[in-house]
Amino acid sequence: MDRRTVLVPPSDRLSLEVLELLSNKWEPAIILTLLHHEPLRFNELESALPDISANMLTTALASLAEHGLVQRQTISDTPPQVEYELTDSGRQLKPVFSTLSTWGQDHLETPTPTAVVADCDDRLTELYGEWLAATFDVTSVNTTAELRESLVNAPELVVVDIALWDGSMYEFETYCPTTTRRMLLVGDRPDLSLAAWHCDDVLRKPIRKTELVSRAKAQLECIGQSETERDCAGTEAKLSILESIYPQSQLKAEDLTAQFYDE
Structure with missing residues (x-):
């Protein structure tokens, strides 16, 4: 989507770019998981998202890192071990998800567990x-x-x-x-x-x-x-x-x- 062609004020067009990022299948799930459980290693993230493949998780993490939302920390060189955690920008999305959850509770039918x-x-x-x-x-x-x-x-x-x-x-x-x-x-x-x-x-x-x-x-x-x-x-x-x-x-x-x- 080219947000410059959308006939809304520029301040609102940026929200479309944010929603475009969060509309991807796995990126918001990774952000929410890290919001609750960071830091996590790759295999721990993979276990927390049972339906994701290793390749898809790698791709999603790379996308989030590119957008400055997730960072990769090396915790051991021998054996090589890394952890993933949110950046400050990523953590600032927490109220966004909270607002979406509140809206969903008010306006969407929540499936009964x-x-x-x-x-x-x-x-x-x-x-x-x-x-x-x-x-x-x-x-x-x-x-x-x-x-x-x-x-x-x-x-x-x-x-x-x-x-x-x-x-x-x-x-x-x-x-x-x-x-x-x-x-x-x-x-x-x-x-x-x-x-x-x-x-x-x-x-x-x-x-x-x-x-x-x-x-x-x-x-x-x-x-x-x-x-x-x-x-x-x-x-x-x-x-x-x-x-x-x-x-x-x-x-x-x-x-x-x-x-x-x-x-």
Whole structure:
């Protein structure tokens, strides 16, 4: 677009140039991710934007650097490691995105996030579903087969009692999309195998409505976390549950849990 040919005052024509930059698919997503999580390494940015290719991320970062919005910092020469962060100009876009979000809330229909609630007890899935219905479009399932099928739709959140899953925790990884936030439900005294599950949060049954709802909403706020932040939060959640049951000396001696303390 040649903004000189647009019949609006020059002060407004510049806004068209800004919108042209922000209308690209990945540049605004990168800016928003860095606004919340900078600095990030290349692989952390790539993990936070699951649908982007490495080549596309490289191209988008180069474009943002060319426009003075992102800068690349070398943090290690051996091995070579770099981080990306916003420039002052890039950070000054934060109120622009906030204004757009406010406008969208007022004038656009916001899609309701989806959640899958999975438990062997259909009375509990019905109850949990009612609790979460004010925030999520909830699907309740009571078998492993139903859970596998529901995960195909990549819900924003899955709340699953691990006793329901009849395969290994590693098999669960192949069915649950990486973009889906995972809240595990466990019994009063979960086995140490809990440590091997990849999750974002853990709740011990019985659970209260306020606890489930607040923790579920917190997972929505965490969408877009870097892989490192997400792994750390999941480890802390599992360790908090296990340390309330088992002595720390035992956890440090077990192969499954000793790695938590190393991390």
